[in-house]
Amino acid sequence: MTTLFISDLHLSADRPDITACFLRFMSTEARGIDALYVLGDLFEMWIGDDDDSPFHQQIKSAFRQLTDSGVPCYFIHGNRDFLIGKRFSQETGVELLPEHTVVDLYGTPTLILHGDTLCTLDEGYQRYRKKVHNRFIQWLFFRLPLRYRQRIGEKMRSGSSQTNQTKSQAIMDVTPGEVVHVMAELEVNQMIHGHTHRPDVHALSVNGQDARRIVLGDWYDHGSVLVCTPQGCQLETRDFQP
Ligand code: LP5
Ligand code: MN
Numbered sequence: 001m002t003t004l005f006i007s008d009l010h011l012s013a014d015r016p017d018i019t020a021c022f023l024r025f026m027s028t029e030a031r032g033i034d035a036l037y038v039l040g041d042l043f044e045m046w047i048g049d050d051d052d053s054p055f056h057q058q059i060k061s062a063f064r065q066l067t068d069s070g071v072p073c074y075f076i077h078g079n080r081d082f083l084i085g086k087r088f089s090q091e092t093g094v095e096l097l098p099e100h101t102v103v104d105l106y107g108t109p110t111l112i113l114h115g116d117t118l119c120t121l122d123e124g125y126q127r128y129r130k131k132v133h134n135r136f137i138q139w140l141f142f143r144l145p146l147r148y149r150q151r152i153g154e155k156m157r158s159g160s161s162q163t164n165q166t167k168s169q170a171i172m173d174v175t176p177g178e179v180v181h182v183m184a185e186l187e188v189n190q191m192i193h194g195h196t197h198r199p200d201v202h203a204l205s206v207n208g209q210d211a212r213r214i215v216l217g218d219w220y221d222h223g224s225v226l227v228c229t230p231q232g233c234q235l236e237t238r239d240f241q242p
Pocket of ligand 1: 045046047079080081085089116118122124125128131132133137138141152153155156157160161163164167172
């Protein structure tokens with residue numbers, strides 16, 4: 001009995017090493033498990049489900065094979081791939097979950113999310129987020145031809161990298177008070193998220209009870225997987241070279 005959680009792979013055709021590690025993960029250890037949860041930023045950037053490049057087909061087919069084999073797969077949007085939609089879901093069999101979802105993880109109610117919504121001190125990002133999550137703005141964006149969307153996406157990426165250099169580490173991390181607030185509101189003592197690329201297990205207190213926040217790692221230098229069984233959860237890494 002195993003449930004796996006991954007996030008922040010930032011898959012792109014420019015990083016065949018990450019892609020190879022991910023495809024191996026999908027065809028080996030993800031087989032036969034209870035469920036696979038992808039908590040956002042699966043892709044470096046997603047500009048619409050109609051971007052059907054051979055690279056995207058390869059990734060989608062890995063999910064299709066896994067879901068066809070009987071493994072339920074779930075996805076929560078990240079800040080890089082919040083435009084993944086119904087067509088992706090239909091093509092892969094992956095179920096899209098709301099941005100804050102509580103799951104029963106072997107008897108422990110667990111809040112799963114990407115993590116960007118917890119970075120409330122990053123006001124610039126939260127303002128930006130509101131705009132790009134606006135349905136009308138997205139509708140307008142999807143009217144544009146793929147190549148324009150690609151160019152806008154690249155501009156936004158470089159704009160983001162530039163502004164990130166001016167932000168402190170504290171601003172780009174989750175706000176501790178917001179973590180407690182969200183957990184208390186949803187009445188959970190366990191949270192799993194990604195986004196900050198700071199893999200760790202943090203002990204905290206929520207409503208006077210012991211709680212924990214598990215942070216998933218990114219896939220820049222190696223694969224990163226949270227392995228959960230009825231006995232507990234463990235953060236593990238996977239080498240790019242088999
Ligand atoms: O992603 P990362 O790690 O660099 O930083 C994130 C936050 N940045 C983002 C922006 C994404 O990287 C861009 C993704 C493109 C998606 C595809 C296009 C979709 C278009 C949709 C239109 C409907 O998420 C960053 C956080 C950081 O995490 C840590 O949490 O700080 O936030 C920002 O950088 C936000 C900035 O403060 C403002 C955004 C600058 C964008 C500049 C746009 C200029 C070009 C516009 C061209 C039309
Ligand atoms: Mn992210």
